[in-house]
Amino acid sequence: MDDRLTFKDRYRSRILLGVFASVFFFIFGTVSLLFADDWDKSNEDKWNAAFMETVARGEKLFHGPELGGNTVQCAMCHPNATNTHPETYPKFQKQIGKVSTLREMINWCIQNPLQGKPLAYDDPKMIALEAYIMYERRNSVLAPGKH
Protein backbone atom coordinates (compact mmCIF):
# COMPACT_ATOMS: atom_id res chain seq x y z
CA MET A 1 0.00 0.00 0.00
CA ASP A 2 2.70 2.41 1.04
CA ASP A 3 4.49 1.62 -2.12
CA ARG A 4 1.36 2.28 -4.23
CA LEU A 5 0.70 5.65 -2.52
CA THR A 6 4.27 6.51 -3.01
CA PHE A 7 3.90 5.53 -6.66
CA LYS A 8 0.74 7.70 -7.05
CA ASP A 9 2.32 10.63 -5.24
CA ARG A 10 5.53 10.26 -7.11
CA TYR A 11 3.96 10.05 -10.57
CA ARG A 12 0.80 12.18 -10.13
CA SER A 13 2.13 15.00 -12.21
CA ARG A 14 3.26 12.66 -15.03
CA ILE A 15 -0.11 10.86 -15.09
CA LEU A 16 -1.87 14.23 -15.33
CA LEU A 17 0.50 15.23 -18.10
CA GLY A 18 -0.30 12.00 -19.88
CA VAL A 19 -4.04 12.63 -19.60
CA PHE A 20 -3.65 16.22 -20.79
CA ALA A 21 -1.48 15.09 -23.65
CA SER A 22 -4.02 12.48 -24.73
CA VAL A 23 -6.82 15.07 -24.67
CA PHE A 24 -4.61 17.56 -26.50
CA PHE A 25 -3.69 15.10 -29.25
CA PHE A 26 -7.33 14.01 -29.56
CA ILE A 27 -8.48 17.62 -30.03
CA PHE A 28 -5.52 18.55 -32.25
CA GLY A 29 -6.11 15.48 -34.38
CA THR A 30 -9.79 16.29 -34.82
CA VAL A 31 -9.14 19.95 -35.59
CA SER A 32 -6.25 19.17 -37.97
CA LEU A 33 -8.50 16.78 -39.87
CA LEU A 34 -10.73 19.77 -40.56
CA PHE A 35 -7.76 21.81 -41.91
CA ALA A 36 -5.74 18.96 -43.41
CA ASP A 37 -4.13 18.85 -46.87
CA ASP A 38 -7.35 18.26 -48.73
CA TRP A 39 -5.79 17.12 -52.05
CA ASP A 40 -8.00 15.00 -54.22
CA LYS A 41 -8.91 14.76 -57.92
CA SER A 42 -11.40 17.65 -57.74
CA ASN A 43 -8.61 19.99 -56.58
CA GLU A 44 -6.34 18.90 -59.36
CA ASP A 45 -9.13 19.62 -61.83
CA LYS A 46 -9.63 23.07 -60.28
CA TRP A 47 -5.93 23.93 -60.50
CA ASN A 48 -5.68 22.65 -64.06
CA ALA A 49 -8.73 24.69 -65.01
CA ALA A 50 -6.98 27.79 -63.60
CA PHE A 51 -3.86 26.91 -65.61
CA MET A 52 -5.80 26.32 -68.81
CA GLU A 53 -7.62 29.64 -68.35
CA THR A 54 -4.21 31.31 -68.20
CA VAL A 55 -3.14 29.37 -71.31
CA ALA A 56 -6.29 30.58 -73.10
CA ARG A 57 -5.52 34.19 -72.09
CA GLY A 58 -1.99 33.69 -73.41
CA GLU A 59 -3.27 32.20 -76.65
CA LYS A 60 -5.48 35.26 -77.16
CA LEU A 61 -2.62 37.69 -76.53
CA PHE A 62 -0.35 35.61 -78.78
CA HIS A 63 -2.89 35.88 -81.63
CA GLY A 64 -3.97 39.48 -81.07
CA PRO A 65 -2.55 42.90 -81.89
CA GLU A 66 -2.68 44.42 -78.36
CA LEU A 67 0.91 43.62 -77.29
CA GLY A 68 2.46 45.60 -80.13
CA GLY A 69 2.25 49.00 -81.73
CA ASN A 70 2.04 47.91 -85.37
CA THR A 71 -0.71 45.19 -85.43
CA VAL A 72 1.95 42.46 -85.83
CA GLN A 73 1.19 39.34 -83.75
CA CYS A 74 3.46 36.74 -82.13
CA ALA A 75 1.70 33.89 -83.96
CA MET A 76 2.56 35.31 -87.39
CA CYS A 77 6.13 34.01 -86.99
CA HIS A 78 5.35 31.35 -84.36
CA PRO A 79 2.25 29.32 -85.28
CA ASN A 80 1.32 27.12 -82.29
CA ALA A 81 4.22 28.80 -80.45
CA THR A 82 6.70 26.84 -82.59
CA ASN A 83 10.23 28.15 -82.81
CA THR A 84 9.96 29.61 -79.31
CA HIS A 85 11.84 26.70 -77.69
CA PRO A 86 11.04 27.51 -74.02
CA GLU A 87 12.82 24.26 -73.10
CA THR A 88 16.18 25.76 -74.18
CA TYR A 89 16.13 28.77 -71.79
CA PRO A 90 18.17 30.21 -70.17
CA LYS A 91 20.49 30.52 -73.15
CA PHE A 92 22.71 33.04 -74.87
CA GLN A 93 20.61 35.33 -77.07
CA LYS A 94 22.58 37.11 -79.78
CA GLN A 95 20.15 40.01 -79.99
CA ILE A 96 20.21 40.61 -76.21
CA GLY A 97 23.93 39.89 -75.90
CA LYS A 98 23.79 37.74 -72.75
CA VAL A 99 22.38 34.58 -71.27
CA SER A 100 18.67 35.39 -71.16
CA THR A 101 15.36 34.00 -69.93
CA LEU A 102 12.27 33.30 -71.97
CA ARG A 103 10.64 36.43 -70.46
CA GLU A 104 13.49 38.63 -71.68
CA MET A 105 13.11 37.14 -75.16
CA ILE A 106 9.32 37.68 -75.11
CA ASN A 107 9.98 41.34 -74.34
CA TRP A 108 12.57 41.55 -77.13
CA CYS A 109 9.95 40.34 -79.60
CA ILE A 110 7.34 42.78 -78.22
CA GLN A 111 9.77 45.70 -78.56
CA ASN A 112 11.26 44.87 -81.98
CA PRO A 113 9.08 43.06 -84.54
CA LEU A 114 5.91 44.16 -82.67
CA GLN A 115 7.14 47.72 -81.95
CA GLY A 116 5.43 47.65 -78.53
CA LYS A 117 6.28 48.38 -74.88
CA PRO A 118 7.94 45.66 -72.74
CA LEU A 119 5.91 43.93 -70.01
CA ALA A 120 6.93 43.70 -66.33
CA TYR A 121 8.18 40.17 -65.63
CA ASP A 122 5.31 39.62 -63.13
CA ASP A 123 2.66 41.14 -65.39
CA PRO A 124 -0.28 38.69 -65.68
CA LYS A 125 0.03 39.09 -69.48
CA MET A 126 3.64 37.91 -69.33
CA ILE A 127 2.65 34.90 -67.19
CA ALA A 128 -0.19 34.08 -69.61
CA LEU A 129 2.16 34.26 -72.62
CA GLU A 130 4.63 32.00 -70.84
CA ALA A 131 1.84 29.54 -69.93
CA TYR A 132 0.64 29.34 -73.55
CA ILE A 133 4.16 28.87 -74.94
CA MET A 134 5.03 26.19 -72.37
CA TYR A 135 1.73 24.39 -72.94
CA GLU A 136 2.16 24.28 -76.73
CA ARG A 137 5.70 22.92 -76.24
CA ARG A 138 4.65 20.29 -73.68
CA ASN A 139 6.56 17.00 -73.73
CA SER A 140 9.65 18.68 -75.21
CA VAL A 141 12.89 17.55 -73.58
CA LEU A 142 14.26 20.09 -71.09
CA ALA A 143 17.54 21.17 -72.70
CA PRO A 144 18.88 24.55 -71.45
CA GLY A 145 21.55 26.32 -73.48
CA LYS A 146 22.25 26.83 -77.16
CA HIS A 147 22.44 23.83 -79.43
Place this chain on the structure above:
Amino acid sequence: MEEGKLSRKDFLRRTGGLLAASIVPMSLVEIACGGRGKGTHEKFTFAFISDPHLTHIKGTNFVRNFDNGLNKAIETVNLMFPRPDFVVFGGDLAQLGKREELDHGMELLSKLKVPVKFVIGEHDYYLDMGNYWQDKISKLNYSFDHKGVHFVVLNSILTYDNWIKRWKTPEERMNEMARLDNPNGSPFMVGDDQIAWLKKDLEDIKSGTPLVVLSHSPLYKIYKPWNFWTDDAEQIQSVLSKFDNVTVFHGHVHQVLYNQIKNISFYALMSTAWPWPYPESYTQSPHYIPKMTVFMNRQDPFHERDGTGWAFVNMDNAREEMHYKLWENKDRIVKYDESAGHPVDSTYQKPETRILPQTHY
Protein backbone atom coordinates in the same frame (compact mmCIF):
# COMPACT_ATOMS: atom_id res chain seq x y z
CA MET B 1 22.83 24.61 -120.02
CA GLU B 2 25.36 21.91 -119.22
CA GLU B 3 27.79 22.36 -116.40
CA GLY B 4 31.35 23.20 -117.43
CA LYS B 5 30.23 24.50 -120.80
CA LEU B 6 29.37 28.03 -119.86
CA SER B 7 30.01 30.53 -122.61
CA ARG B 8 31.35 33.94 -121.61
CA LYS B 9 27.94 35.44 -122.20
CA ASP B 10 26.22 32.78 -120.09
CA PHE B 11 28.83 33.23 -117.36
CA LEU B 12 28.22 36.96 -117.26
CA ARG B 13 24.49 36.39 -117.29
CA ARG B 14 24.64 34.02 -114.34
CA THR B 15 27.18 35.84 -112.21
CA GLY B 16 25.54 39.19 -112.94
CA GLY B 17 22.28 37.80 -111.61
CA LEU B 18 23.95 36.15 -108.64
CA LEU B 19 25.92 39.21 -107.58
CA ALA B 20 22.98 41.52 -107.83
CA ALA B 21 20.59 39.16 -106.11
CA SER B 22 22.79 37.74 -103.38
CA ILE B 23 21.69 40.41 -100.93
CA VAL B 24 17.94 40.26 -101.32
CA PRO B 25 15.07 37.91 -100.75
CA MET B 26 13.78 37.12 -104.20
CA SER B 27 14.19 34.50 -106.81
CA LEU B 28 15.67 34.58 -110.28
CA VAL B 29 14.53 31.80 -112.55
CA GLU B 30 16.55 31.08 -115.65
CA ILE B 31 15.02 28.79 -118.21
CA ALA B 32 17.49 27.30 -120.65
CA CYS B 33 15.84 24.29 -122.22
CA GLY B 34 17.04 25.02 -125.75
CA GLY B 35 20.17 22.83 -125.93
CA ARG B 36 19.08 19.21 -125.72
CA GLY B 37 15.52 19.81 -124.67
CA LYS B 38 12.45 18.67 -126.49
CA GLY B 39 11.12 22.19 -126.95
CA THR B 40 12.30 24.80 -129.39
CA HIS B 41 12.12 27.73 -127.00
CA GLU B 42 14.80 30.33 -126.35
CA LYS B 43 16.63 30.88 -123.13
CA PHE B 44 15.12 33.45 -120.85
CA THR B 45 14.99 34.50 -117.23
CA PHE B 46 12.19 35.44 -114.93
CA ALA B 47 12.26 36.58 -111.32
CA PHE B 48 10.00 35.43 -108.49
CA ILE B 49 8.88 37.56 -105.56
CA SER B 50 6.48 36.13 -102.97
CA ASP B 51 4.65 36.71 -99.69
CA PRO B 52 5.49 40.31 -98.67
CA HIS B 53 2.40 40.50 -96.35
CA LEU B 54 2.36 44.32 -96.39
CA THR B 55 0.58 45.39 -93.21
CA HIS B 56 -1.35 48.62 -92.75
CA ILE B 57 -1.05 50.20 -89.30
CA LYS B 58 -2.82 53.58 -89.52
CA GLY B 59 -2.99 56.48 -91.97
CA THR B 60 0.06 56.18 -94.18
CA ASN B 61 1.99 53.89 -91.79
CA PHE B 62 2.86 50.33 -92.77
CA VAL B 63 5.00 47.73 -90.98
CA ARG B 64 8.55 48.82 -91.81
CA ASN B 65 10.19 45.40 -91.94
CA PHE B 66 7.77 43.94 -94.48
CA ASP B 67 8.00 47.04 -96.75
CA ASN B 68 11.78 46.74 -96.64
CA GLY B 69 11.71 43.09 -97.74
CA LEU B 70 9.62 43.83 -100.81
CA ASN B 71 11.57 46.99 -101.69
CA LYS B 72 14.86 45.08 -101.63
CA ALA B 73 13.46 42.44 -103.97
CA ILE B 74 12.17 45.12 -106.38
CA GLU B 75 15.48 47.00 -106.37
CA THR B 76 17.37 43.81 -107.14
CA VAL B 77 15.18 42.85 -110.08
CA ASN B 78 15.76 46.31 -111.50
CA LEU B 79 19.54 45.91 -111.04
CA MET B 80 19.68 42.57 -112.84
CA PHE B 81 21.55 42.29 -116.09
CA PRO B 82 20.22 41.09 -118.36
CA ARG B 83 16.86 42.23 -117.12
CA PRO B 84 14.40 39.37 -116.54
CA ASP B 85 11.57 39.09 -119.08
CA PHE B 86 8.96 39.34 -116.33
CA VAL B 87 8.37 38.93 -112.61
CA VAL B 88 6.02 36.34 -111.11
CA PHE B 89 4.36 37.64 -107.96
CA GLY B 90 3.52 34.62 -105.79
CA GLY B 91 0.66 36.03 -103.66
CA ASP B 92 -0.03 37.53 -100.21
CA LEU B 93 0.75 41.11 -101.21
CA ALA B 94 -1.49 42.25 -98.31
CA GLN B 95 -1.82 40.98 -94.74
CA LEU B 96 -5.57 41.56 -94.32
CA GLY B 97 -6.69 42.20 -97.93
CA LYS B 98 -7.30 45.93 -97.26
CA ARG B 99 -7.41 48.34 -100.18
CA GLU B 100 -4.76 50.42 -98.41
CA GLU B 101 -2.48 47.39 -98.40
CA LEU B 102 -3.13 46.35 -102.01
CA ASP B 103 -2.77 49.96 -103.25
CA HIS B 104 0.43 50.37 -101.26
CA GLY B 105 1.76 47.09 -102.68
CA MET B 106 0.92 48.10 -106.25
CA GLU B 107 2.63 51.45 -105.70
CA LEU B 108 5.80 49.67 -104.54
CA LEU B 109 5.61 47.12 -107.38
CA SER B 110 5.11 49.93 -109.93
CA LYS B 111 8.84 50.64 -109.54
CA LEU B 112 9.55 47.34 -111.29
CA LYS B 113 10.86 47.93 -114.80
CA VAL B 114 9.44 44.64 -116.13
CA PRO B 115 5.87 43.32 -116.41
CA VAL B 116 4.40 41.31 -113.51
CA LYS B 117 2.39 38.07 -113.65
CA PHE B 118 0.19 37.93 -110.55
CA VAL B 119 -0.86 34.95 -108.42
CA ILE B 120 -3.41 35.68 -105.66
CA GLY B 121 -2.89 34.56 -102.06
CA GLU B 122 -5.49 33.99 -99.33
CA HIS B 123 -4.47 37.23 -97.57
CA ASP B 124 -5.39 39.16 -100.73
CA TYR B 125 -8.71 37.38 -101.23
CA TYR B 126 -10.91 36.79 -98.19
CA LEU B 127 -11.89 40.37 -97.32
CA ASP B 128 -13.88 40.97 -100.55
CA MET B 129 -13.55 37.54 -102.24
CA GLY B 130 -11.01 38.87 -104.73
CA ASN B 131 -13.11 41.71 -106.17
CA TYR B 132 -10.57 44.52 -105.75
CA TRP B 133 -7.76 42.24 -106.98
CA GLN B 134 -9.71 41.39 -110.14
CA ASP B 135 -10.68 45.03 -110.77
CA LYS B 136 -7.28 46.61 -110.22
CA ILE B 137 -4.58 43.98 -110.38
CA SER B 138 -5.10 40.75 -112.31
CA LYS B 139 -7.31 37.87 -113.33
CA LEU B 140 -7.36 35.05 -110.77
CA ASN B 141 -6.49 32.25 -113.20
CA TYR B 142 -5.02 32.45 -116.69
CA SER B 143 -2.32 30.98 -118.88
CA PHE B 144 0.31 32.34 -121.22
CA ASP B 145 3.13 31.12 -123.45
CA HIS B 146 6.58 32.54 -123.27
CA LYS B 147 9.38 31.47 -125.62
CA GLY B 148 8.19 27.88 -125.88
CA VAL B 149 7.16 27.34 -122.25
CA HIS B 150 3.50 27.11 -121.27
CA PHE B 151 2.66 28.84 -117.99
CA VAL B 152 -0.56 28.28 -116.03
CA VAL B 153 -1.62 30.47 -113.12
CA LEU B 154 -4.11 28.91 -110.70
CA ASN B 155 -6.12 30.42 -107.86
CA SER B 156 -5.46 27.64 -105.37
CA ILE B 157 -6.77 29.34 -102.21
CA LEU B 158 -10.52 28.83 -102.67
CA THR B 159 -12.45 27.03 -99.94
CA TYR B 160 -15.88 25.64 -99.05
CA ASP B 161 -19.05 27.79 -99.13
CA ASN B 162 -20.13 26.59 -95.69
CA TRP B 163 -16.96 27.97 -94.15
CA ILE B 164 -17.28 31.26 -96.05
CA LYS B 165 -20.88 31.71 -94.83
CA ARG B 166 -19.92 30.93 -91.25
CA TRP B 167 -18.60 34.44 -90.49
CA LYS B 168 -20.67 37.54 -89.76
CA THR B 169 -18.52 40.17 -91.45
CA PRO B 170 -15.91 40.22 -94.23
CA GLU B 171 -13.35 41.39 -91.65
CA GLU B 172 -14.08 38.42 -89.38
CA ARG B 173 -13.75 36.03 -92.35
CA MET B 174 -10.43 37.61 -93.35
CA ASN B 175 -9.06 37.49 -89.79
CA GLU B 176 -10.00 33.83 -89.41
CA MET B 177 -8.34 32.90 -92.72
CA ALA B 178 -5.26 35.00 -91.93
CA ARG B 179 -4.50 33.00 -88.77
CA LEU B 180 -2.23 30.14 -89.83
CA ASP B 181 -2.71 27.93 -86.76
CA ASN B 182 -6.47 28.46 -86.64
CA PRO B 183 -8.34 25.38 -85.36
CA ASN B 184 -11.43 26.83 -87.16
CA GLY B 185 -9.56 26.96 -90.48
CA SER B 186 -10.68 25.46 -93.76
CA PRO B 187 -8.44 23.77 -96.36
CA PHE B 188 -7.63 25.35 -99.72
CA MET B 189 -8.79 24.04 -103.06
CA VAL B 190 -8.69 24.88 -106.76
CA GLY B 191 -12.32 23.86 -107.32
CA ASP B 192 -14.22 22.06 -110.06
CA ASP B 193 -14.76 25.09 -112.31
CA GLN B 194 -11.08 25.86 -112.45
CA ILE B 195 -10.12 22.21 -112.96
CA ALA B 196 -12.50 22.13 -115.97
CA TRP B 197 -10.83 25.32 -117.23
CA LEU B 198 -7.37 23.79 -116.72
CA LYS B 199 -8.32 20.65 -118.70
CA LYS B 200 -9.52 22.81 -121.58
CA ASP B 201 -6.44 25.04 -121.46
CA LEU B 202 -4.07 22.06 -121.69
CA GLU B 203 -6.06 20.21 -124.36
CA ASP B 204 -3.97 21.37 -127.33
CA ILE B 205 -0.59 21.59 -125.57
CA LYS B 206 1.86 18.84 -126.62
CA SER B 207 3.05 16.54 -123.85
CA GLY B 208 6.72 17.44 -124.49
CA THR B 209 6.14 21.14 -123.85
CA PRO B 210 7.73 22.35 -120.61
CA LEU B 211 4.84 23.21 -118.32
CA VAL B 212 5.21 25.61 -115.40
CA VAL B 213 2.31 25.91 -112.95
CA LEU B 214 2.21 28.93 -110.64
CA SER B 215 0.04 28.71 -107.54
CA HIS B 216 0.03 30.24 -104.08
CA SER B 217 -0.49 27.12 -101.97
CA PRO B 218 1.47 23.92 -102.62
CA LEU B 219 -0.51 21.66 -105.00
CA TYR B 220 0.07 18.69 -102.69
CA LYS B 221 -0.80 17.84 -99.11
CA ILE B 222 1.69 18.64 -96.34
CA TYR B 223 0.02 19.77 -93.10
CA LYS B 224 -3.67 20.46 -92.71
CA PRO B 225 -3.66 22.35 -89.35
CA TRP B 226 -1.60 25.15 -90.95
CA ASN B 227 -3.22 24.92 -94.40
CA PHE B 228 -0.05 23.71 -96.14
CA TRP B 229 -2.69 21.80 -98.02
CA THR B 230 -4.81 21.79 -101.20
CA ASP B 231 -7.83 19.52 -100.83
CA ASP B 232 -8.23 18.61 -104.52
CA ALA B 233 -4.48 18.32 -105.19
CA GLU B 234 -4.74 14.76 -106.56
CA GLN B 235 -7.27 15.89 -109.20
CA ILE B 236 -4.94 18.65 -110.41
CA GLN B 237 -1.95 16.29 -110.43
CA SER B 238 -3.93 13.86 -112.57
CA VAL B 239 -4.81 16.61 -115.10
CA LEU B 240 -1.06 17.39 -115.34
CA SER B 241 -0.07 13.74 -115.68
CA LYS B 242 0.11 13.67 -119.51
CA PHE B 243 3.13 16.01 -119.57
CA ASP B 244 6.73 14.78 -119.54
CA ASN B 245 7.88 17.41 -117.07
CA VAL B 246 5.83 19.74 -114.95
CA THR B 247 7.19 22.23 -112.44
CA VAL B 248 5.03 23.84 -109.80
CA PHE B 249 6.41 26.98 -108.16
CA HIS B 250 4.44 28.09 -105.11
CA GLY B 251 4.70 30.54 -102.21
CA HIS B 252 2.69 30.41 -98.98
CA VAL B 253 4.94 28.17 -96.86
CA HIS B 254 7.77 30.71 -96.27
CA GLN B 255 10.49 28.02 -96.25
CA VAL B 256 12.77 25.83 -98.35
CA LEU B 257 10.62 22.92 -99.46
CA TYR B 258 10.69 20.61 -102.48
CA ASN B 259 9.02 17.44 -103.61
CA GLN B 260 8.53 15.14 -106.57
CA ILE B 261 5.21 13.40 -107.20
CA LYS B 262 5.37 11.28 -110.38
CA ASN B 263 6.07 13.73 -113.27
CA ILE B 264 5.70 16.88 -111.16
CA SER B 265 8.49 18.73 -109.35
CA PHE B 266 7.38 21.13 -106.64
CA TYR B 267 9.48 24.03 -105.36
CA ALA B 268 8.55 26.54 -102.68
CA LEU B 269 9.79 30.11 -102.94
CA MET B 270 10.85 32.07 -99.88
CA SER B 271 8.89 34.94 -98.34
CA THR B 272 10.17 38.52 -98.30
CA ALA B 273 8.43 39.08 -94.93
CA TRP B 274 9.26 36.33 -92.39
CA PRO B 275 10.12 32.62 -92.29
CA TRP B 276 7.94 29.82 -90.93
CA PRO B 277 9.05 26.84 -88.87
CA TYR B 278 8.54 23.38 -90.36
CA PRO B 279 5.30 21.68 -89.21
CA GLU B 280 7.30 18.84 -87.59
CA SER B 281 8.39 21.29 -84.88
CA TYR B 282 4.81 21.17 -83.58
CA THR B 283 4.63 17.69 -82.16
CA GLN B 284 0.92 17.55 -81.32
CA SER B 285 -0.28 16.36 -84.77
CA PRO B 286 1.15 14.39 -87.73
CA HIS B 287 2.56 16.02 -90.89
CA TYR B 288 3.58 14.93 -94.39
CA ILE B 289 6.71 17.00 -95.00
CA PRO B 290 8.44 15.42 -98.04
CA LYS B 291 11.21 13.13 -96.77
CA MET B 292 13.53 14.40 -99.51
CA THR B 293 13.41 17.99 -98.23
CA VAL B 294 16.48 19.01 -96.24
CA PHE B 295 15.32 21.72 -93.89
CA MET B 296 16.56 25.28 -94.10
CA ASN B 297 18.47 26.62 -91.15
CA ARG B 298 16.45 28.99 -88.98
CA GLN B 299 18.81 31.78 -87.90
CA ASP B 300 18.53 33.90 -84.80
CA PRO B 301 15.68 36.31 -85.47
CA PHE B 302 18.18 39.13 -84.89
CA HIS B 303 18.29 40.50 -88.39
CA GLU B 304 15.24 41.95 -90.11
CA ARG B 305 15.73 39.63 -93.05
CA ASP B 306 16.37 36.53 -90.94
CA GLY B 307 15.21 33.30 -92.54
CA THR B 308 13.90 34.97 -95.68
CA GLY B 309 15.79 34.34 -98.89
CA TRP B 310 15.78 34.10 -102.65
CA ALA B 311 16.43 31.47 -105.24
CA PHE B 312 17.94 31.16 -108.71
CA VAL B 313 16.48 28.45 -110.88
CA ASN B 314 18.19 27.10 -113.96
CA MET B 315 15.92 25.00 -116.13
CA ASP B 316 17.87 22.71 -118.44
CA ASN B 317 16.11 20.14 -120.59
CA ALA B 318 12.93 21.11 -118.77
CA ARG B 319 14.50 20.04 -115.44
CA GLU B 320 15.30 22.40 -112.63
CA GLU B 321 18.36 23.30 -110.67
CA MET B 322 17.30 25.42 -107.74
CA HIS B 323 19.90 27.61 -106.03
CA TYR B 324 18.55 28.75 -102.69
CA LYS B 325 20.33 31.78 -101.22
CA LEU B 326 19.52 32.38 -97.56
CA TRP B 327 20.50 35.26 -95.31
CA GLU B 328 23.55 34.58 -93.10
CA ASN B 329 23.35 30.95 -94.12
CA LYS B 330 24.97 28.42 -96.45
CA ASP B 331 23.87 28.31 -100.08
CA ARG B 332 21.81 25.32 -101.05
CA ILE B 333 21.53 23.71 -104.48
CA VAL B 334 18.65 21.37 -105.16
CA LYS B 335 18.82 19.57 -108.51
CA TYR B 336 16.73 16.92 -110.21
CA ASP B 337 18.63 13.62 -110.02
CA GLU B 338 17.77 11.40 -113.02
CA SER B 339 18.79 8.16 -111.26
CA ALA B 340 16.88 8.99 -108.07
CA GLY B 341 13.92 10.39 -110.04
CA HIS B 342 13.48 13.38 -107.76
CA PRO B 343 15.19 16.61 -106.67
CA VAL B 344 18.26 16.11 -104.46
CA ASP B 345 20.20 18.57 -102.29
CA SER B 346 23.68 18.52 -103.83
CA THR B 347 25.50 18.90 -100.50
CA TYR B 348 23.26 18.13 -97.54
CA GLN B 349 20.97 15.32 -98.68
CA LYS B 350 22.74 12.60 -96.65
CA PRO B 351 22.01 13.01 -92.91
CA GLU B 352 25.73 12.64 -92.05
CA THR B 353 26.67 15.62 -94.25
CA ARG B 354 24.11 18.00 -92.74
CA ILE B 355 25.38 20.96 -90.74
CA LEU B 356 24.24 20.81 -87.13
CA PRO B 357 21.85 23.76 -86.96
CA GLN B 358 19.74 22.24 -89.72
CA THR B 359 18.04 20.06 -87.15
CA HIS B 360 17.50 22.94 -84.73
CA TYR B 361 16.27 26.30 -85.90
